[in-house]
Structure formats: C-alpha cells, structure tokens
Amino acid sequence: MSFCTFSTESIKENFVKLENSFIESFVPSANPDAIRVYLWGLYKCNNPTASDNTLDSFSHALGLSPEDIISSFYYWQELGLVQVLNVEHFEIKYLPVSNGSMHLKKYNKDKYKSFNMSMQDIYGNRMISTHEYNELYYTMESLHIDEDAMLLIANYCIKKKSTSVSVNYIVATAKNWAYSGVHTLDDARARISDLEKSGSDVKLVLSAIGTKRSATDEEYFNFITWIRDLGISLDVIIHIAKHVGKVPGAWNKLNAYIDKCYALKLNSTKEIDDYLASEQMLYDTAKSVCKNLGVRYERLDTVVDTYITNWFALGFDTETLNKIANYCFTSTIRTLQGMNGVVNNLFKNGLITIDAIQSHLKELTKNDEQIANVLSALGLVRGVNANDRMLLKTWVYDWNLSKDVIDYACTKCAGQYLPLQYLNRVLATYHTHGVKTVEDAKKVELPTATAPVINAKKPKSREYSKDELDSLFSNLDEVEL
Numbered sequence: 001m002s003f004c005t006f007s008t009e010s011i012k013e014n015f016v017k018l019e020n021s022f023i024e025s026f027v028p029s030a031n032p033d034a035i036r037v038y039l040w041g042l043y044k045c046n047n048p049t050a051s052d053n054t055l056d057s058f059s060h061a062l063g064l065s066p067e068d069i070i071s072s073f074y075y076w077q078e079l080g081l082v083q084v085l086n087v088e089h090f091e092i093k094y095l096p097v098s099n100g101s102m103h104l105k106k107y108n109k110d111k112y113k114s115f116n117m118s119m120q121d122i123y124g125n126r127m128i129s130t131h132e133y134n135e136l137y138y139t140m141e142s143l144h145i146d147e148d149a150m151l152l153i154a155n156y157c158i159k160k161k162s163t164s165v166s167v168n169y170i171v172a173t174a175k176n177w178a179y180s181g182v183h184t185l186d187d188a189r190a191r192i193s194d195l196e197k198s199g200s201d202v203k204l205v206l207s208a209i210g211t212k213r214s215a216t217d218e219e220y221f222n223f224i225t226w227i228r229d230l231g232i233s234l235d236v237i238i239h240i241a242k243h244v245g246k247v248p249g250a251w252n253k254l255n256a257y258i259d260k261c262y263a264l265k266l267n268s269t270k271e272i273d274d275y276l277a278s279e280q281m282l283y284d285t286a287k288s289v290c291k292n293l294g295v296r297y298e299r300l301d302t303v304v305d306t307y308i309t310n311w312f313a314l315g316f317d318t319e320t321l322n323k324i325a326n327y328c329f330t331s332t333i334r335t336l337q338g339m340n341g342v343v344n345n346l347f348k349n350g351l352i353t354i355d356a357i358q359s360h361l362k363e364l365t366k367n368d369e370q371i372a373n374v375l376s377a378l379g380l381v382r383g384v385n386a387n388d389r390m391l392l393k394t395w396v397y398d399w400n401l402s403k404d405v406i407d408y409a410c411t412k413c414a415g416q417y418l419p420l421q422y423l424n425r426v427l428a429t430y431h432t433h434g435v436k437t438v439e440d441a442k443k444v445e446l447p448t449a450t451a452p453v454i455n456a457k458k459p460k461s462r463e464y465s466k467d468e469l470d471s472l473f474s475n476l477d478e479v480e481l
Contacts, residue, residue, distance in 0.1 A: 019097045037072035071168035115147045132167035143178040148185040194224045208238045210246025239269045285318045292325035315352040377410035378419040399431035408438045416449045
C-alpha cells in the first residue's frame with residue numbers, strides 16, 4: 001500500500017498544486033522540515049503506487065529520520081491537512097487545505113517561561129522557534145508529561161544525537177515514552193537508566209539477527225520489556241534471535257517469537273527448541289497438505305493458525321492429514337474449508353489414525369458391496385450413492401434385519417415399480433412385525449405395490465380448518481428422521 005495518497009475530495013493533477021491559502025496560513029509559522037515533508041508527500045501523491053513512495057524513501061530523500069517524518073505528519077494532522085490512516089505501517093492521506101485550521105492552540109508564555117529558558121540552555125546556540133515550543137507544550141499537555149521529564153528527555157536525545165537533533169525527534173521520543181508510561185522526572189530517569197544499562201546487551205541481540213546498526217528507541221523499549229516485564233533472560237533472547245537469523249523484519253519476528261514463548265511459558269532453550277521444531281513441522285505439514293489438496297498460498301501463517309494447529313490438537317498427524325487431503329482431492333473436495341469438514345466428521349467418529357480410517361474405509365467398501373448386490377437383485381444398474389448407504393444403515397443397524405432377510409425381500413421386490421422404495425416399505429413392515437428370519441418373513445403379508453396411475457381423475461380437494469391442520473402436524477417435531 002502506498003505511503004501517501006490523495007483523499008477522494010482532492011483533485012489529482014499532473015503537477016503539484018499548492019494553494020495560496022496554504023502558503024499564507026501555514027508556511028510562516030511551520031517548521032521548515034515539516035514544510036519539506038508536506039511538500040514531498042504532496043509531490044508523491046501524484047504517483048501513489050511508485051516503489052519510492054515509502055517512509056524509508058522519504059527519510060533517504062529528505063535526509064530526515066523516520067521519527068522526524070512521522071512527527072511532521074502528526075503535526076499536519078493536528079492542523080487538519082492530512083490524516084494518519086495506519087500507525088503500524090505508516091500511511092498518510094492528504095486532505096483539502098480548506099479542511100485545515102489556521103491557528104494552533106495558544107499557550108501561556110508566562111507558564112512556560114522557566115521551561116523555555118532551560119530548554120534553550122540545553123540546545124545552546126541553536127535557537128528554538130515559537131512553533132517548536134508550541135509542539136513541546138502540546139505534547140506535554142496532551143500526554144501529561146511533566147516539564148522536568150521533558151527537559152530530561154531532551155537532554156538525553158541531544159547527548160545521543162548532538163544539538164543538531166530536531167525538536168520533532170525529541171517530541172517523537174517523548175510521545176513514545178509517554179505511551180509506555182513515562183510521565184514524571186523519576187519515570188524518565190528510570191527509563192534512561194534502563195537504556196544505558198541495556199546498550200551492550202541490545203547490540204548482542206542485533207548481532208544475533210545479523211545487523212550492525214544501532215538500535216532504535218522502540219527496539220530498546222522491546223528489550224527492556226522482555227527483560228524487566230516478561231522476565232526472559234538475555235541468553236534465551238539471543239538463542240531465539242539466532243534462530244530468526246538475518247531476514248527481512250527480523251526484529252519484529254523476534255518480538256513475535258518471544259511473545260509466543262512467554263504465552264506458552266517456555267522458559268528454557270530446550271523447551272524453545274522443541275517449540276520451534278514443532279512449529280516448523282506445522283508449516284511443513286501445511287505445505288504438503290495444500291499441495292495434495294491442489295491449493296496454493298503465498299503465506300502459510302493463516303493455514304497453520306486456522307487449520308493445521310487445530311487438526312493436530314484433535315490428534316491427527318502429518319501422514320494422516322496428507323492421506324485425507326489426497327482423499328479430498330480425488331473426491332473433488334479441493335478447499336481447506338471442505339477438508340476441515342471431512343476432518344471433523346472423522347474426529348466425531350473416533351477416526352484419527354491411518355489404521356482407524358483404513359479400517360473404516362474397508363467397512364464402507366464392504367457395505368457398498370452389499371448395497372451393490374441389492375441394487376443388482378432389484379434390476380437397478382447404477383452406482384452406490386449416499387442415500388443407498390443411509391438406507392442400508394437403517395435396515396441393518398436400526399431395524400436389526402439380517403442379510404438373509406434383506407436378500408429374500410429383494411426377490412419379492414424385483415420387477416416392481418420403483419423397486420428400491422418398495423423394498424424399503426417391505427423391510428419396514430418386517431421391522432414392525434419383529435421379523436428375524438426368512439421363515440418369519442414368509443408369514444408376513446406384504447404391502448401392496450404401487451404403480452403409476454395414468455389419466456386418473458384428479459381427486460377432489462377439501463379444505464381443512466386450522467384446528468384440523470394443527471392436529472395433523474402437531475407431532476411432526478417429535479418424529480426422528
């Protein structure tokens with residue numbers, strides 16, 4: 001998805017359209033870097049699908065950190081000129097300039113007189129603009145950050161980046177810290193202490209995932225959370241990091257693995273290795289099942305989370321699932337959802353292993369042979385279907401009729417109109433009379449076989465009262481089908 005796009009209210013042109021109202025109302029008081037970010041984004045809106053329409057490309061082109069760019073866009077959002085649509089994968093939508101407000105909130109200068117002097121002392125010769133002070137005021141008031149805490153955060157950022165660091169970077173840092181609970185001077189001191197102590201350890205983790213760059217503030221925060229809040233040892237973190245290795249988005253993947261291990265209470269490297277091995281097996285199973293089923297997925301995460309994990313939880317293994325997938329493919333059940341129905345039906349019948357399923361299939365084959373013999377005896381030439389199987393199940397298991405009795409009944413039904421339906425009526429009569437043997441069957445008077453009536457006079461219809469209809473259908477719900 002593109003980083004910057006026009007809203008539906010904005011007009012797309014082949015040139016950058018900059019309204020005079022923007023220049024008059026916003027340029028005089030805005031930070032120069034924020035103006036550069038706005039104009040560059042406006043330019044990129046003309047080609048929203050371009051490969052360089054990304055946060056990283058913005059950072060490289062403008063010589064600004066991603067944090068500074070994000071902070072600038074939040075500034076323009078406060079003025080109503082853009083909308084931040086996605087925070088995790090940063091995405092911006094430009095709004096018409098007419099939506100913007102010409103004035104920022106005015107702050108009491110006397111209230112922040114001491115703060116202003118201290119902040120300027122921290123920056124030294126580099127003068128802080130009115131707009132930058134307003135950004136600091138807004139951040140402190142909206143996120144309830146104490147003045148002393150903000151000064152300490154600014155001092156930390158300048159020591160880390162030198163006095164060339166922008167106020168936007170300080171504001172972005174303060175926001176991130178505030179979101180994680182840093183509001184007072186003591187909070188800020190504790191955070192800085194944690195960051196300083198963890199510096200060398202974070203480098204070890206970064207090295208384990210194959211990178212030599214410096215850690216971001218968010219990565220420091222992640223590390224502190226793992227160590228302090230989750231109680232995960234450095235050795236375990238590095239062990240998982242080595243498993244992740246040098247891949248795109250390695251840190252985010254590491255964070256996800258650590259969250260999983262914590263949720264599953266995996267505290268030792270042995271437990272984690274077993275989990276990672278089982279996870280690989282789940283993905284290998286997902287890949288083979290999809291192949292046997294004839295479906296293809298670019299990413300198997302959804303397949304594993306939605307189906308494979310649940311099937312393993314029911315007791316199925318890789319070999320059994322692949323056999324089921326093959327069966328589904330040959331039965332034209334070629335979706336994971338369809339296979340899920342087959343798996344659940346097998347589970348309901350206690351059929352989980354290959355041996356159990358094969359035994360069940362043998363029984364089905366045996367029953368199909370008996371049904372085929374019945375159809376042949378009735379003079380019907382066709383294959384066995386699901387309704388035939390349901391009838392046989394009823395005759396044998398529900399009505400307890402023997403094969404000999406069923407075969408004898410077939411001799412009485414062959415040649416009749418709709419012989420299979422008539423056979424079912426005959427066998428129902430046998431069941432009602434408690435027939436157990438062929439000799440018992442011979443003593444039972446069979447129901448009259450029906451035949452199609454041609455040109456029969458249409459019977460007169462009669463009207464039923466509501467009470468009669470209620471009486472007629474009152475017990476239908478009690479009938480077990």
